[in-house]
Structure formats: C-alpha cells, structure tokens
Amino acid sequence: MSSDLVWCRARHACVPGAELYQATYGTIVEKESGFSAIAGTAGPLSGLDAGGVRLLCLGDIVGRPGRSAVQERLPLLRASLALDFVIANGENAAGGIGLTPDSLDVLLRSGVDCVTSGNHIWRHREIRPLLDREARLLRPCNYSPATPGRGFGVYTLPGGLKLGVLNLLGRVFMDAVDCPFRAADAALARFEQEGVSHVVVDFHAEASSEKRAMAQYLDGRATLVFGTHTHVQTADARISALGTASITDIGMCGVEDDSVIGMGKEVILRRFVTGVPEAFKPARGQGSLNGVCVEADKKNAKALSIFILRDTPGAVADARLLCGGAACS
Ligand SMILES: [Fe+2]
Numbered sequence: 001m002s003s004d005l006v007w008c009r010a011r012h013a014c015v016p017g018a019e020l021y022q023a024t025y026g027t028i029v030e031k032e033s034g035f036s037a038i039a040g041t042a043g044p045l046s047g048l049d050a051g052g053v054r055l056l057c058l059g060d061i062v063g064r065p066g067r068s069a070v071q072e073r074l075p076l077l078r079a080s081l082a083l084d085f086v087i088a089n090g091e092n093a094a095g096g097i098g099l100t101p102d103s104l105d106v107l108l109r110s111g112v113d114c115v116t117s118g119n120h121i122w123r124h125r126e127i128r129p130l131l132d133r134e135a136r137l138l139r140p141c142n143y144s145p146a147t148p149g150r151g152f153g154v155y156t157l158p159g160g161l162k163l164g165v166l167n168l169l170g171r172v173f174m175d176a177v178d179c180p181f182r183a184a185d186a187a188l189a190r191f192e193q194e195g196v197s198h199v200v201v202d203f204h205a206e207a208s209s210e211k212r213a214m215a216q217y218l219d220g221r222a223t224l225v226f227g228t229h230t231h232v233q234t235a236d237a238r239i240s241a242l243g244t245a246s247i248t249d250i251g252m253c254g255v256e257d258d259s260v261i262g263m264g265k266e267v268i269l270r271r272f273v274t275g276v277p278e279a280f281k282p283a284r285g286q287g288s289l290n291g292v293c294v295e296a297d298k299k300n301a302k303a304l305s306i307f308i309l310r311d312t313p314g315a316v317a318d319a320r321l322l323c324g325g326a327a328c329s
C-alpha cells in the first residue's frame with residue numbers, strides 16, 4: 001500500500017446522507033461494511049463491529065435547524081449504529097442560545113440519553129428548575145456549587161455497565177469558573193465510588209490548547225474526552241496508547257451553509273463590520289449533524305475506535321478526506 005498522502009473521496013455512508021470516517025490513526029484500509037477502518041496500536045482492525053459499548057456524541061445543537069436534524073435523523077442513526085448511549089450538547093438548542101424545557105424535551109424524545117451544556121445554559125430561566133430535577137441534563141461541573149443542577153451523571157448502559165458523563169467548562173477566553181482540572185479529579189473520584197466503568201467528558205471550551213491539555217490530563221482515566229463550544233469540527237481525533245479517545249471539537253448540529261457557526265450570517269457580518277451589538281438568530285435551512293461515534297471495550301473501557309460523524313445534507317457531497325493509503329482513492 002502506498003504511503004503517499006492522497007485526497008480521498010468521502011463516501012462511507014451508513015444511513016442515507018450520513019458519512020462516517022474513522023480517525024486516521026494508522027493505515028486506512030477498506031472493510032466490507034463500507035466503513036474505512038484502521039490498524040491501530042491495539043492490534044487487529046477495529047471498526048464499528050467489535051461488540052463493545054457504542055456511544056454517539058453530538059455537538060452543540062443550534063436552534064430549530066439543529067433540533068430538527070436531531071429529531072429527524074437521530075432515530076435512524078440510533079438504530080443503524082446500534083447505539084448504547086447518546087450524548088448531545090444542548091446549550092444552543094433554544095433559539096440559538098440556551099435551552100428551554102420544550103427544546104430539552106425534543107432532544108430527549110429524539111433519542112438523546114444525556115444533554116450536556118455550556119456557558120449559555122443560564123440564558124432561559126425556566127430551565128433552572130429542570131437542572132435540579134432532570135437527571136439527564138447536565139450543566140458544567142466547575143460552576144459554583146451554589147448554582148442549580150449537576151455537572152456529572154451516572155447512567156446504566158444496556159447490560160448493566162455504568163457510564164459516567166462529566167460536563168466541564170474551559171477558562172481560556174471564557175468567563176471565570178472553578179478549575180476544570182480539579183473538578184475532573186473530584187468527579188472521577190465520585191465515579192469510582194459509584195462503580196462507573198466508562199467515563200465520557202464533554203469539555204466545553206474555546207481554546208484548542210486547553211482542550212488538548214484536558215485530554216492529556218485524563219489520558220487513561222476516561223474512555224472519551226471531546227470538546228464542544230467552537231461549533232467547528234476539528235481534524236485531530238485520536239486514540240491514545242492508554243485507550244482514551246479524544247477530539248478537540250466535535251462540531252455543531254445546525255446550519256453550516258450561509259451561516260457563521262450556525263447563526264444567520266447577515267447579523268454576524270454586521271456585528272463584525274460595524275461593531276454594533278445585535279441579537280443573533282440561527283441561520284435558516286437544513287441542519288447538519290456533527291459528532292463522533294466511539295466504540296469501547298466492555299471490560300477495560302478503552303476506546304477501540306473513533307468515527308467522525310459529518311452528516312451534512314448536500315453540502316459535503318464532494319468533501320474530501322486527506323489520508324494515507326491507495327485504498328482510499
Ligand atoms: Fe458555548
């Protein structure tokens with residue numbers, strides 16, 4: 001197989017309109033399933049067929065287009081990928097900023113098992129009582145303990161394994177909050193007490209350096225550390241030698257075309273050009289789904305594979321993936 005880098009056509013559809021790529025962690029080869037798969041340090045080919053725990057994480061859901069994309073397409077993804085658990089970041093689900101009880105309800109009814117959030121969670125006051133009552137809703141863990149809600153949750157997977165989900169907020173270029181690293185240590189100690197086997201972390205942060213640092217900090221202690229908040233998917237998905245999958249940002253669920261990170265481009269452009277504050281509105285159109293699908297070993301909780309989800313109606317028909325190996329021509 002050639003070691004030359006080649007531009008490869010995106011083509012791995014699992015459901016109509018969906019495209020999944022596995023992180024290029026080794027040599028890409030084709031599998032009969034139609035997915036591309038890699039030979040990682042774990043040894044044999046690992047794809048979405050290893051019989052492990054299968055998780056899907058969706059990035060910031062932006063407004064109605066994001067909610068509709070989740071509502072219309074998640075049930076199909078959930079069934080076709082035989083997912084064990086779905087996490088979605090809902091901090092932009094209501095009108096582009098914040099979360100309301102109604103928008104939360106849409107996500108939960110669509111097949112999301114745990115809704116994480118971020119700096120916009122406080123926007124709509126009516127969500128605050130639900131932060132206390134609804135165990136499937138998380139706010140960042142490193143807010144003051146005096147704030148409503150919880151920053152992590154323990155959920156039982158099919159088969160009885162316990163999954164711990166932790167939501168953290170970054171401090172670089174963000175409002176001041178408690179230390180996310182110490183908050184992670186405290187949450188992981190609680191997970192251990194509660195018999196959690198698999199840990200997934202949504203680190204909602206601006207700076208890629210802070211998010212990469214968190215992935216390193218939790219190396220070997222979490223199955224998956226993924227970033228949210230920037231709304232732009234990054235090309236750095238990986239699995240460490242200790243079995244922690246990570247990616248700096250999984251992207252958003254919302255309108256990508258004719259928008260600026262999911263918001264209507266006209267308002268954003270006026271704000272940049274004039275400097276005059278103006279309320280954002282989500283862009284109109286069909287929303288993309290962006291995220292990752294990770295499969296993890298049931299026994300040792302190590303990540304076996306990480307697939308990048310870019311389900312973008314129409315727009316990525318000619319998207320290309322730069323990877324190694326002639327098999328991807
Ligand atoms: Fe955010």
Ligand SMILES: [Fe+2]
Nearest residue numbers: 060091092229
């Ligand atoms: Fe966001």
